[in-house]
Amino acid sequence: MKHARNHIRKHVHxxxxxxxxxxxxxxxxxxxxxxxxxSLWVNATRLKWLGLAxxxxxxxxxxxxxxxxxxxxxxxxxxxxxxxxxxxxxxANAAILQFLKRGLQPKFPEWTLWYEWFQAIAFxxxxxxxxxxxxxxxxxxFRRNFELIxxxxxxxxxxxxxxxxxxxxxxxxxxxWLKTTASSKTTANQRRIVVLYYHGGGYAxxxxxxxxxxASRLLTQVQNQLFAVWGHKSIDVQILLANYRKLPEVTFPTxxxxxxxxxxxxxxxxxxSPKNIILAGDSAGAxxxxxxxxxxxxTRRTMPLAALCNCPYADLSADVVVSEFCFISKSMLDxxxxxxxxxxxKSSWQEGAMLHTDLHGLPPLFIQAAEFDILHQQxxxxxxxxxxxxxxxxxxxxxxxxxxxTLFPHFMMPQSSVGIxxxxxxxxxxxxxxxxxxxxxxxxxxxxxxxxxxTCKFASSL
Numbered sequence: 246m247k248h249a250r251n252h253i254r255k256h257v258h259x260x261x262x263x264x265x266x267x268x269x270x271x272x273x274x275x276x277x278x279x280x281x282x283x284s285l286w287v288n289a290t291r292l293k294w295l296g297l298a299x300x301x302x303x304x305x306x307x308x309x310x311x312x313x314x315x316x317x318x319x320x321x322x323x324x325x326x327x328x329x330x331x332x333x334x335x336x337a338n339a340a341i342l343q344f345l346k347r348g349l350q351p352k353f354p355e356w357t358l359w360y361e362w363f364q365a366i367a368f369x370x371x372x373x374x375x376x377x378x379x380x381x382x383x384x385x386x387f388r389r390n391f392e393l394i395x396x397x398x399x400x401x402x403x404x405x406x407x408x409x410x411x412x413x414x415x416x417x418x419x420x421x422w423l424k425t426t427a428s429s430k431t432t433a434n435q436r437r438i439v440v441l442y443y444h445g446g447g448y449a450x451x452x453x454x455x456x457x458x459x460a461s462r463l464l465t466q467v468q469n470q471l472f473a474v475w476g477h478k479s480i481d482v483q484i485l486l487a488n489y490r491k492l493p494e495v496t497f498p499t500x501x502x503x504x505x506x507x508x509x510x511x512x513x514x515x516x517x518s519p520k521n522i523i524l525a526g527d528s529a530g531a532x533x534x535x536x537x538x539x540x541x542x543x544t545r546r547t548m549p550l551a552a553l554c555n556c557p558y559a560d561l562s563a564d565v566v567v568s569e570f571c572f573i574s575k576s577m578l579d580x581x582x583x584x585x586x587x588x589x590x591k592s593s594w595q596e597g598a599m600l601h602t603d604l605h606g607l608p609p610l611f612i613q614a615a616e617f618d619i620l621h622q623q624x625x626x627x628x629x630x631x632x633x634x635x636x637x638x639x640x641x642x643x644x645x646x647x648x649x650x651t652l653f654p655h656f657m658m659p660q661s662s663v664g665i666x667x668x669x670x671x672x673x674x675x676x677x678x679x680x681x682x683x684x685x686x687x688x689x690x691x692x693x694x695x696x697x698x699x700t701c702k703f704a705s706s707l
Contacts, residue, residue: 267380268320270313318387319374329374336369337362352570353645359657364572364647371574379493379580384449388491391455398654399457406465410457416506418488421453423460425468427478438521438676439511440467440484441549443537445528445558445649447581448500448597449493453486459652459665460484466669471676480676485511489533497561497585497594504533505540508549519547523672527649528620531557535604535627536596542606551609551675553668556618556649559627560600562586570617571647578619600626605634611671612638613664615646641667 313326316333320326340362344351351361377383403410403423411422440463444456467482489503508524511517526534531554541548561582567575585594600623610631614624628640643650643660651664 267377267382268317268322268325268386269382270317270323270386314386314390316370318383318390319370319377320383321377321380325374329370332373333366333369336365340365355645355658355660357657357659360647360653363657364570367572368569368574371572371577373576375574375576376580378447378577379449379584381493384491384493387450388452391450392452395452395455395457399454399461402458402461406461408461408464415510416503418490418503419453420488420507421457421486423457423464423484423486425464425481425483427481435479435481436521436676437517438480438482438523438550438672439515439517440464440482440523440525440672441508441511442484442486443489443504443524443526443530443533444486445526445530445555447492447558447577448497448529448532448561448585449491449581453488456486456652458654460486462662462665463668466665467672470669470673474673474677482672492581492584496589498536498596500529501533501536501540501596504537508537508541519549522549523551523553523675524549525553525555525668526557527555527652529558529561531555532559532561532597532599535559535599538607539596539599539602539604548606548608551611551671552607553611553613553671554624554627555613555651555664555668556615556620557612557624557627558620559598559623561597562594563598563600563623565619566622568617568619568621568647570645571619573619573648575619600630602630603634604631604636607631607634607636609637609675610639611668612640613651613667614640614642615648615650616642616644617646618648620648639671 312330316326316329320329341358344358344361349358351357371378378387399410402408407426409424409426411424412419413422414420442456442460444451444453464482464484468478471480471482472478485507487504487507489500489507491500508522511522512519524534524537526532534552534554535557538548538552562585563582565575565578585597612624612628612631614621614628618624624640628638631638641664643664646658646660646664650658651661651668653661655662
């Protein structure tokens with residue numbers, strides 16, 4: 246019995262002090278239930294005179310639980326969560342005060358208070374503690390949290406846009422088909438186009454379910470633009486949200502291996518011609534798009550129709566410069582780089598470093614960049630490199646925008662809808678018989694986004 250007590254005491258001390266590898270928070274549920282029970286009892290007996298409803302007490306406790314779960318991927322202990330809560334709370338309050346001082350105007354015209362508030366919280370959380378995000382229990386908790394958020398947002402988006410979501414397992418992972426309700430009525434005369442989407446998250450975070458809301462908006466935009474061009478639905482576009490194994494459970498290039506598996510799945514099992522496949526991805530997912538194209542070229546296989554890269558993470562070995570207006574901190578990207586590169590043979594990660602790679606022979610490439618993105622320079626360097634090797638490139642640079650801004654809901658970042666329209670426009674142009682260049686409206690930086698490459702001040706060195 247004494248030995249058992251000592252073991253428990255030692256384990257609790259390790260849990261509380263943060264000496265464990267990551268913060269598994271094994272006691273969260275029993276502690277929450279205990280605190281909830283005590284709080285309700287105190288409210289019903291000792292604090293009865295306050296007249297607080299039990300629902301109100303539970304709501305406050307659930308809010309504290311939500312804060313704990315959202316912040317613990319950045320911490321090593323419960324003490325760390327408490328400290329970080331105070332830090333992000335201070336940052337959130339400061340953002341609101343600044344908003345009030347500006348007369349209820351956001352920091353930049355393209356922003357909203359919702360994004361400004363989120364940016365202050367996320368940047369504060371990652372600035373000091375971003376290095377902990379790749380610890381095993383932390384990464385798992387992060388994925389789980391945002392998968393739940395994605396399920397809620399995705400279900401609403403599918404209902405709103407009239408799309409259907411189908412889950413299936415392949416290669417030991419869950420993948421998602423996103424289709425319009427009319428896809429089930431596809432005829433032999435219709436051309437089936439598949440957008441194979443690799444999601445981002447530093448090769449470690451998120452899952453396909455978090456990207457359903459974005460993908461549903463994109464699919465609707467593509468269908469609307471195709472109908473405007475053709476006047477009838479002769480093309481059926483579907484999106485496959487592909488999954489892959491992630492850090493820290495695996496090391497690079499395992500995510501790339503899994504990305505190739507899903508391309509082969511479409512070609513060999515779904516019988517989709519590569520010329521009817523468009524690769525797309527954001528951040529690290531865009532890195533997988535580029536690496537997949539290079540593997541296909543190296544093995545002399547047929548290239549897909551085109552590729553889209555949203556704020557690409559094109560070189561995981563490169564150092565990055567802090568961007569104070571982005572929500573991603575430098576410490577998070579440093580943690581990913583160190584995990585993949587430090588004490589690791591170059592042969593294992595060199596396929597994830599593509600900024601200076603020979604890109605000749607790649608299909609038409611669309612690169613969406615954001616001025617405040619911490620990876621903004623990688624986007625521009627990738628465009629320069631691709632153009633130098635004869636790749637047909639379109640660059641769409643957005644002013645005052647953060648990393649992967651198109652993933653934010655419209656109410657939080659209205660410019661996300663503009664970015665999605667640009668994605669859809671590129672896809673539509675690839676499906677036209679002769680791929681006739683179509684001029685786009687002025688981009689948010691005030692210059693024409695053209696069929697070759699954007700020449701705004703942010704891309705002046707291209």
